[in-house]
Amino acid sequence: MKSIVIKNSYGLDNVSTEEQPIPTIQSNEVLVKIKSISLNQLDLMIAKGALGTKLPHVLGSDAVGVVEKTVNSISKFKVGDVVSTHFIQSWQSGNLQASNLLNRLGTDVPGVFSEYIALSEDSLVKIPANLTTEEASTLPIAGLTAWEALFNVGGLKEKQTVLLQGTGGVSIFALQFAKSIGAKVIIISSSDEKIEKAKLLGADEAINYKTNPDWPKKVLELTKGAGVDLALEMSWAEIGKTTTVMRFGGKIAVVGLLGGANVNLSVFDINQKNLSIIGVQVGSKASFEEMNKRIETHDIKPVVDKFFPLSELSEALDYFDKGKHFGKVVLTF
Known part of the structure; x- marks a missing residue:
């Protein structure tokens, strides 16, 4: 599978796609085939070394895809469900705790800019019914x-x-x-x-x-x-x-x-x-689900400025980095 990785040294010129093995899911995980991802300033900060992230590192916090495989212990999702990643994985509800900041996707742990990802069911959220996969990929951080x-x-x-x-x-x-x-x-x-x-x-x-x-x-x-x-x-x-x-x-x-x-x-x-x-540190999974209900009820459509195929990764990063966008920039696998 292809993954978007920053390696060797910091800088957008060092971001590229590389082949990695499809992850094997553990007892509490779901295998998701990613369809769309969206860029955030956080991705640029990490790629430029602002957070001192250890390299090599798979980038990305925002991704949407289709559940391809689960295990018997998984009850929240089934094969075929369309799901979004949840950035602060352990922040399920209530107030943010310092310990919640230890497993933020793409920041403290490997990111989700890959063709396949394996995450616990607590780290995934069903997307609003009124959105496409491309639109929903904009939600995890910005929304x-x-x-x-x-x-x-x-x-x-x-x-x-x-x-x-x-x-x-x-x-x-x-x-x-x-x-x-x-x-x-x-x-x-x-x-x-x-x-x-x-x-x-x-x-x-x-x-x-x-x-x-x-x-x-x-x-x-x-x-x-x-x-x-x-x-x-x-x-x-x-x-x-x-x-x-x-x-x-x-x-x-x-x-x-x-x-x-x-x-x-x-x-x-x-x-x-x-x-x-x-x-403000994004939000909890409970807030994510509450937001999704509002999006469905009011038929709110995320504003996507431009779509790029994965093959135009460099162009997408440059476009985003120069602040040309209005709303969000999405890449499709």
């Missing part, structure tokens, strides 16, 4: 992170306002989920073309932060000075701008570090506005 940030961390309610940064997978899922409950969405982007696409998906307001570097002033104008109830922080580099647009008692859910891990931050707004800044 679930958006869900967790909006509802379990952010507590977003109808008629409240959320600020979204950029138009990558998490932000676009958050836009769709927020509109499904009747919340107001303000989104910022550096591309007028992407802003127009976001408006077509229901964004109430959109700001180009390159042509409007003082975008916080515009956000405050749009909220009549009150500020936003919730912000999904993607950059971290300008977290100070985010704090200025928050309402009193607002929440900032940190879901990305695209601007780097370090920043000079004044605590004045945090203290004076009684703000909460909370890190």
Whole structure:
């Protein structure tokens, strides 16, 4: 079988496909034939060495496929079921525990970018009935992170306002989920073309932060000075701008570090506005299943910017790395 591997040294140029043996399932595992995978910033970070991952390493956290083989002890799935991977495998429900972070797919253990994978039934979730395998492959990290940030961390309610940064997978899922409950969405982007696409998906307001570097002033104008109830922080580099647009008692859910891990931050707004800044680590399997129900009920369709065959892996990585995408990028086996 083919697997996507980073080896020898870090860098996207060192990511390639190689032949590996089809895994043999153990007593608690399911063999899945993978149909589609989707890219995340996490994959790029690992390939570039940001996490110091030991090489060689099979990349990937997001994959969807068809159950090909089970053992007698498996009760949740049967041959032919279409399933998605669950990133933080041991986080089944409740609050995240430190021990849950020891077996994250593609991070602390080998990834799932292979033609076949063997995982425990706790590490798999049935996909929403209204989605294709390609669409469902976008859910494990981007979809679930958006869900967790909006509802379990952010507590977003109808008629409240959320600020979204950029138009990558998490932000676009958050836009769709927020509109499904009747919340107001303000989104910022550096591309007028992407802003127009976001408006077509229901964004109430959109700001180009390159042509409007003082975008916080515009956000405050749009909220009549009150500020936003919730912000999904993607950059971290300008977290100070985010704090200025928050309402009193607002929440900032940190879901990305695209601007780097370090920043000079004044605590004045945090203290004076009684703000909460909370890190988000995707979500539990119970949350995944809850999200899938919402996707089915509201017939929410993930936004896939572009599909690539596995033979165009290098092109897909380059396209994703340069931030050309709106929503998600999917590869098919």
